Structure formats: C-alpha cells, structure tokens
Amino acid sequence: MCPSCEPEPAANGNGQANAASNSTNGSSNGSNSHPGFTAVRTKSNPHPHRANPYQPVGDFLSNVSNFKIIESTLREGEQFANAFFDTEKKIEIAKALDDFGVDYIELTSPAASEQSRADCEAICKLGLKAKILTHIRCHMDDARIAVQTGVDGVDVVIGTSSYLMEHSHGKDMTYITNTAIEVINFVKSHNIEIRFSSEDSFRSNLVDLLSIYSTVDKIGVNRVGIADTVGCATPRQVYDLIRTLRGVVSCDIETHFHNDTGCAIANAYCALEAGATHIDTSVLGIGERNGITPLGGLMARMIVADREYVMSKYKLHKLKDIEELVAQAVEVNIPFNNYITGFCSFTHKAGVHAKAILNNPSTYEIINPADFGLSRYVHFASRLTGWNAIKSRAAQLNIEMTDEQYKECTAKIKALADIRPIAVDDADSIIRAFHRSMKLGKPVDLLPNMTAEEKELLAQKEKEIDIPEKRELEAAAGTNGVTT
Numbered sequence: 001m002c003p004s005c006e007p008e009p010a011a012n013g014n015g016q017a018n019a020a021s022n023s024t025n026g027s028s029n030g031s032n033s034h035p036g037f038t039a040v041r042t043k044s045n046p047h048p049h050r051a052n053p054y055q056p057v058g059d060f061l062s063n064v065s066n067f068k069i070i071e072s073t074l075r076e077g078e079q080f081a082n083a084f085f086d087t088e089k090k091i092e093i094a095k096a097l098d099d100f101g102v103d104y105i106e107l108t109s110p111a112a113s114e115q116s117r118a119d120c121e122a123i124c125k126l127g128l129k130a131k132i133l134t135h136i137r138c139h140m141d142d143a144r145i146a147v148q149t150g151v152d153g154v155d156v157v158i159g160t161s162s163y164l165m166e167h168s169h170g171k172d173m174t175y176i177t178n179t180a181i182e183v184i185n186f187v188k189s190h191n192i193e194i195r196f197s198s199e200d201s202f203r204s205n206l207v208d209l210l211s212i213y214s215t216v217d218k219i220g221v222n223r224v225g226i227a228d229t230v231g232c233a234t235p236r237q238v239y240d241l242i243r244t245l246r247g248v249v250s251c252d253i254e255t256h257f258h259n260d261t262g263c264a265i266a267n268a269y270c271a272l273e274a275g276a277t278h279i280d281t282s283v284l285g286i287g288e289r290n291g292i293t294p295l296g297g298l299m300a301r302m303i304v305a306d307r308e309y310v311m312s313k314y315k316l317h318k319l320k321d322i323e324e325l326v327a328q329a330v331e332v333n334i335p336f337n338n339y340i341t342g343f344c345s346f347t348h349k350a351g352v353h354a355k356a357i358l359n360n361p362s363t364y365e366i367i368n369p370a371d372f373g374l375s376r377y378v379h380f381a382s383r384l385t386g387w388n389a390i391k392s393r394a395a396q397l398n399i400e401m402t403d404e405q406y407k408e409c410t411a412k413i414k415a416l417a418d419i420r421p422i423a424v425d426d427a428d429s430i431i432r433a434f435h436r437s438m439k440l441g442k443p444v445d446l447l448p449n450m451t452a453e454e455k456e457l458l459a460q461k462e463k464e465i466d467i468p469e470k471r472e473l474e475a476a477a478g479t480n481g482v483t484t
C-alpha cells in the first residue's frame with residue numbers, strides 16, 4: 001500500500017454521544033474515536049504526494065531532516081506541579097519512550113534525593129536502546145554522584161543570565177567557566193557523554209555565551225545546550241542565536257524551549273533550521289510552569305517537514321498511549337486541542353469543510369491521522385452540516401436518495417439543530433424517517449420521541465425553511481413554492 005494511503009475506516013454508525021456536548025467538553029477521555037461523529041470514507045486517496053510550495057527548502061545548515069530527541073518527561077516533566085512518579089511509573093514511562101524511538105531519555109538529578117538516585121540506577125539497568133542521561137548542576141558534588149549511576153551521559157547546566165548569576169547561584173562568569181572545565185573533564189574521564197548548557201541563554205550576554213561555549217567545545221563536550229528557560233524567545237531570535245553558535249562550535253547543539261509565550265514548538269523548529277541537532281521534549285509538554293516543547297507537538301511539526309524521516313524513526317501510533325500513560329500519572333486531561341491526539345484534531349464540522357474532506361482529505365488536513373493510527377471524522381449533526389455530509393452519512397446507512405432529497409433532509413436536520421444540540425442518533429433518525437416518507441409518499445414523524453415543545457418549535461422552523469431546489473420542484477408541480 002502507498003505509505004500515504006490509509007485503510008478505509010469502518011463506519012461508526014452506532015454513536016450515542018451528543019456532538020455538541022462533546023465539543024464543549026474542554027477535555028477528552030484521551031481517545032479520538034468519539035462516538036459523536038462518524039469516520040469517513042473519502043473519494044480519493046488521502047494525502048497523495050503533491051508538491052508543496054511551502055515545504056522546507058534544502059539548506060546546508062538545516063537539521064529538520066536529521067534531528068534527535070532528548071526526552072525529558074522524567075526530568076523536566078518531574079518538575080511539573082502535579083508530577084509524582086514512583087519507580088514503577090518511571091520505568092513504565094522510560095520503556096514506552098524507548099519503544100516510541102526517542103534517542104535519549106533524560107532523568108532527574110541523582111543529587112535531588114536518595115530515591116532519585118536509585119531510580120536513575122534502576123533505569124540505567126533496563127538496557128534500553130535510548131541513551132540515558134541525567135541532568136545536574138555545574139557542581140563537582142553532583143557530578144561525582146552522577147557518574148556512579150551508570151548513565152550514558154550527563155547534562156550539566158548553569159545559569160548565565162544576570163538574573164541567575166545574581167539571584168540563583170551568585171557566581172560570575174570566571175567561576176562558571178572554571179567550574180565547567182573541572183566538571184566536564186571529570187565526567188569525560190569516566191568515558192561518559194557530556195553536555196554543557198547555559199540556563200536562561202536568551203537573557204545572557206552574547207559574548208559571555210559564545211566565549212564559554214567555545215571553551216567547552218575545545219575541551220571536547222559532546223553537545224552544548226541553549227535553553228529558553230523563561231520562554232521569552234521568538235523564532236527569529238532563536239534562529240539568530242543558533243546560527244551564530246553554529247559558526248562558533250563544532251559539537252552538537254541541544255535546545256530547550258519553555259512555552260510561556262506559546263513559541264516552544266516554533267522555536268524548536270527554527271533551532272533545527274539554524275543547525276541545532278537535538279530538541280528537548282516532554283510528553284504533553286509537562287515541566288516547570290506551563291512546560292516545554294511537547295513530544296506530540298514536535299512530531300506534528302516535523303512530520304509536515306519530513307514525513308519519511310519522522311515515520312522511519314518514531315513509532316507514531318504509540319503516541320496516544322504514551323500521552324494517556326503520562327496524563328494519568330500526573331492526573332491531567334489531554335486537552336481538547338492537543339496536537340494530533342486532541343479529541344477533535346481530525347474532526348471536520350462545517351459543511352464546506354466536510355464536502356471537500358469527503359472528496360480529498362488533503363483539502364483541510366496537513367497531517368494524515370492514519371500516520372498516528374487514528375481516524376478522521378465528519379460531523380453531520382449540527383446547524384452547520386451540509387447536504388454532502390448527509391449524503392455521505394446516508395450512504396453509510398445504506399440509504400439512497402436524490403440530491404434534492406438529501407438537501408431537503410439536511411434542511412430538516414438543520415431546523416432541529418437550530419433548536420437544540422442534536423446527537424448522531426437524532427440525525428440518523430431524521431435521515432431514516434425522511435427516506436421512509438419519500439418512499440411512502442406521505443409525511444412520517446421524523447423524531448417520534450420529541451417533546452411537544454420541541455415539535456412546536458420545529459414546526460415553526462420548518463415554516464422558515466427555504467430550499468431553492470424544493471421551491472423549483474413545487475413550482476413545477478403547480479404549487480406556489482411556499483411551505484406552509
């Protein structure tokens with residue numbers, strides 16, 4: 001099968017949920033297979049290969065087709081307000097991330113607590129494919145503990161902005177540089193990967209930054225790290241800084257973006273464009289405050305840039321399970337608008353969208369849900385529903401009518417949807433009853449269990465219905481075209 005094609009989803013005709021209440025829910029049960037909508041059969045191959053004039057241009061600096069993920073749910077994510085991971089949960093998450101295909105798993109400092117140290121050792125012993133890192137302060141005490149845990153690498157960090165130099169650790173650049181050299185040499189002497197990072201890079205002095213990165217690069221660190229610790233950076237600032245740094249160091253460049261101003265994914269992308277090699281993520285973006293670049297959001301961004309690379313490296317159909325695992329562990333709901341796995345990420349509602357999606361999903365989808373093992377849905381039970389969606393739903397119910405009849409039936413669905421939120425079952429009942437009335441040639445009760453009040457409101461609405469095609473038919477049949 002063409003990698004761009006998805007298997008045709010089965011019709012989901014037995015839905016019970018109320019579409020409108022779904023859409024105001026604000027959170028989901030973590031599934032995109034919601035019963036309020038129906039999975040659709042589309043006419044043409046979804047997402048055929050087609051030249052995209054906006055696709056990334058070839059660029060000798062860019063790593064959008066060659067990046068690595070440092071997954072920090074078990075480090076940055078543990079700093080999320082709600083997070084508590086016991087050993088068992090940490091192991092479960094580490095295994096799931098490893099299976100997904102992340103390149104590195106970063107763990108909380110073993111200096112944080114005795115259990116943190118023991119958990120770090122336990123995860124190192126799992127023999128995962130992903131390399132295991134731990135994250136420490138730029139301090140020999142922490143480094144001595146870290147190298148004893150069995151990790152593959154140590155991520156060292158120290159604040160370089162004036163805020164942090166003054167109010168966090170109180171050390172100047174000379175002290176920072178000397179300590180960094182000592183810690184780096186010590187970790188390297190244990191044949192362990194080493195990364196040196198400046199905290200709050202975007203509020204640090206550029207000359208200080210380039211100077212210390214140049215020094216640690218010469219000593220032979222595996223990576224340097226740039227961190228937008230307070231989430232203040234814009235994509236343009238990120239591009240400029242990483243591009244400049246790329247010209248100064250020869251080692252890899254890791255980047256870490258907080259999401260306080262909503263730029264964490266865009267910043268990660270720009271960093272890769274400018275030559276960064278590694279992106280820090282966490283599942284659902286959990287971390288300090290409102291967190292960092294989310295793993296799923298990064299996957300969404302990168303699959304659009306280079307689908308082949310992303311598909312070949314990561315088991316995307318496991319994303320939803322990992323998010324549910326972490327969401328449960330930290331007791332949060334997956335947001336309704338979450339990248340990829342939000343309950344309505346692939347649901348198309350307005351008639352204009354539905355029609356085009358039914359013809360070709362690329363019209364209103366940049367990501368193919370099937371790449372993530374998910375389905376797309378067309379909503380067909382609202383006042384925004386169009387006759388093309390109703391025709392497609394009728395086909396799923398094995399009902400065939402003329403185009404004029406689909407339109408008239410749609411108008412009846414809209415009339416009811418103008419009165420109250422309607423469920424899939426309501427729309428289905430109307431389609432069935434309308435079809436029956438067409439066959440019998442006489443009106444039937446569209447919704448037998450409607451309340452008297454609803455019936456009266458609906459009758460009012462029906463008076464207002466004006467379908468041009470119906471008017472023409474009625475005129476042709478000798479009526480004045482006015483429904484009474």
Ligand SMILES: CC(=O)SCCNC(=O)CCNC(=O)[C@H](O)C(C)(C)COP(=O)(O)OP(=O)(O)OC[C@H]1O[C@@H](n2cnc3c(N)ncnc32)[C@H](O)[C@@H]1OP(=O)(O)O
Nearest residue numbers: 109111112113137138139157158159168169170199229288
């Ligand atoms: C931006 C980030 O997310 S960086 C990663 C943050 N991670 C963590 O903080 C891990 C969890 N932390 C902990 O368990 C504790 O903070 C510990 C064990 C690291 C330190 O605990 P304590 O010694 O009780 O210090 P406390 O947490 O109150 O203050 C931080 C200390 O680290 C020092 N410090 C802060 N940043 C750094 C750094 N990057 N390198 C070296 N020292 C640092 C501060 O000066 C302060 O030391 P002091 O009060 O003795 O002068």
Ligand SMILES: O=C(O)CCC(=O)C(=O)O
Nearest residue numbers: 157197199225227229256
């Ligand atoms: O180690 C790093 O590069 C990042 C540390 C961190 O979490 C931050 O600065 O926000």
Ligand SMILES: [Zn+2]
Nearest residue numbers: 076229256287
């Ligand atoms: Zn952070």
